[in-house]
Amino acid sequence: MSEALPGGPSAVPASAGAPAQHTPREQPTPPAPPVKKSKILAWSLWDWGSAAFQAVVTTFVFGVYITQPAFGAEEVVTAQLGTALLIAGIIVALLAPITGQLTDAAGKRKLWLGITxxxxxxxxxxxxxxAPEPNYLMLGLVLLAIGNVAFEFASVSYNAMLSQVSTNANVGRVSGFGWGMGYLGGIVLLAILLVGFIFPDPGWFGVTHDGGWNIRVAMIVAAAWFGLSAIPVFFAVPEISVDPARKPGIRGIVTAYGTLFRTIGDLWRTARQTLFFLVASAVFRDGLAGVFTFGGVIAARSFGFDATTVIIFAIAANVVAGLATIIAGFAEDRIGAKPIMVWSIACMILAALLVFLLAPLGTWVFWVFGLLLCIFVGPVQSASRSYLARLIPPGREGEIFGLYATTGRAVSFLAPGAFTLAVMLGGAAIFGILGIALVLIVGLLLLLPVRTR
Incomplete structure (x- = not known):
């Protein structure tokens, strides 16, 4: 039985500084009614479509396009891109918990998801x-930064909906199905754009590379893909109810921050293991992000992959990660989320070390052990989400998932810093994978002591 967060509707109050005698999960309650598969599918389609922004906009297509020489010197443009994303990350870290808190209290979760x-x-x-001209660089960076902020806020509301489309008996496979759909949806869209617009000249409908129109049209297609895929969730999943006990006490940003700090204090006093998990997950999730962020760099500089081969590897990596996530979701409901996270991270560390040690043997090493490394990324991400969802009392999902987003942003420097330091010390890009492995090891060590019962 998982530890529960404080403040659940059926929790028994405790004296100051002492843990509650009972938690919502410990009291006998009738089993939750099964959730319709159509509702689960509608919810997961948002994940399917959202990968249009993650995979196409930020990672593989527009993020690469805006750093081209046409926009300015590579080092200047890259630095400006990093600055824009840094500012976006700071905004998310500061506002995600209180926006989740306010939408929970006001019963506006679905509305906020729709707006963002x-x-x-x-x-x-x-x-x-x-357009590929220096004058348009700032426009692209501003739109990219605003999109990143809105996407993170939308993800908080979307993750909070997990409890509305699942029960304790199936939350693992529902979370895994949604996360797996995200991987697969991103790759399907990326493949369509690569074949239809990005590689051929002219592409579909006569779109040429002149003026960057192959990339610009791809952005319109990606927007339509996400917009249409997101529609079903707004019809299938109902809005949450207003919390009359909390709404009067949450007015304005300052008051919301006060509530946030009280929440953290409550976690420390009555649900300390949940707080420990938030810290541990922040570390290992940054390591997971490092796998995809720097995987292409290692493939190109250490194993001689050209740009096309890197994209092919990225497609293969996302496919195996998506399928593995869906399969692992079923296993999670049987054996628990923590074993999935622990064993998956351990396997990733082993695969990373094998990539480093066997690198002189040729490119097959990266194809085999690099893909093995990617297989376990999705299951860890999905299990982390469902693990936290099991702990949250009804009505506080947005608040706690907002805190989940903030802790992740707070340590987002770990993987880039460890990767850079390892490369500097080793003198070659291949040493960067040791930096990523180190972050995963620290995350695993922080996760192991977290008690689930």
């Missing part, structure tokens, strides 16, 4: 205005 999703779709479509 619309902002992401709008920013993605407007990227079509960014």
């Amino acid at each position: 999703t619309a902002v992401v779709v709008g920013c993605t479509a407007l990227l079509a205005l960014v």
Whole structure:
């Protein structure tokens, strides 16, 4: 039985500084009614579509496009891109917990998801205005930063909905199905764009590379993909109810921050293991992000992959990660989320070390053990989400998932820093994988002591 967060509707109050005698999960309750598969599918389609922003906009297509020489000197443009994303990350870290808290209390979770999703779709479509000229660089960076902020806020509301489309008996496979759909949806869209617009000249409908129109049209397609995929969740999943006990006490940003600090204090006093998990997950999730962020760099510089081969590897990596995540979700409901996280991270560390040690043997090493490394990324991400969802009392999902987003942002420097330091000390890109492995090891060591019962 998992530890529960304080403040659940059926929790028994405790004296100051002492843990509650009972938690919502410990009291006998009737089993939750099964959730319709159509509702689960509608919820997961948002994940399927959202990968249009993650995979196409930020990672493989527009993020590469805006750093081209046409926008300015590579080192200057890259630094400005990093600065824009850094500012976006700071905004998310500061605002994610209180926006989740306010939407929970006001019963506006679905409304907030709709607004932030619309902002992401709008920013993605407007990227079509960014011509390959220095004068358009700032427009592209601003749209990218706003889109990233809105996407993170939307993800908080979306993750909070997990409890509305699952029960304790199936939350693992529902989370895994949604996360796996995200991987597969991103790759399907990326393959369509690569074949239809990005590689051929001219591409579909006569779109040429002149003026960057192959990329700009791809942004319009990506926006439509996300917008259409997101529609079903707003019809299938109902809005949450207003919490009359909390709404009067949450007015304004300052008051919300006060509530946030009290929440952290409550976690320390009555649900310390949950707080420990938030810290541990922040570390290992940054390591997971490092796998995909720097995997292409290692493939190109240490194993001689050209740009096309890197993209092919990225597609293969996302496919295996997506399928593995869906399969692991079923296993999680049987054996628990923590074993999935622990064994998956351990396997990733082993695969990373084998990539480093066997690198002189040739490119097959990266194809085999690099893909093995990617297999376990999705299961860890999905299990981490469902593990936390099991702990949250009804009505506080947005608040705690907002805190989940903030802790992740707070340590987002770990993987880039460890990768850079390892490369500097080793003198070659291949040493960077040891930096990523180190972050995963620290995350695993922090996770192991976290008690699930």
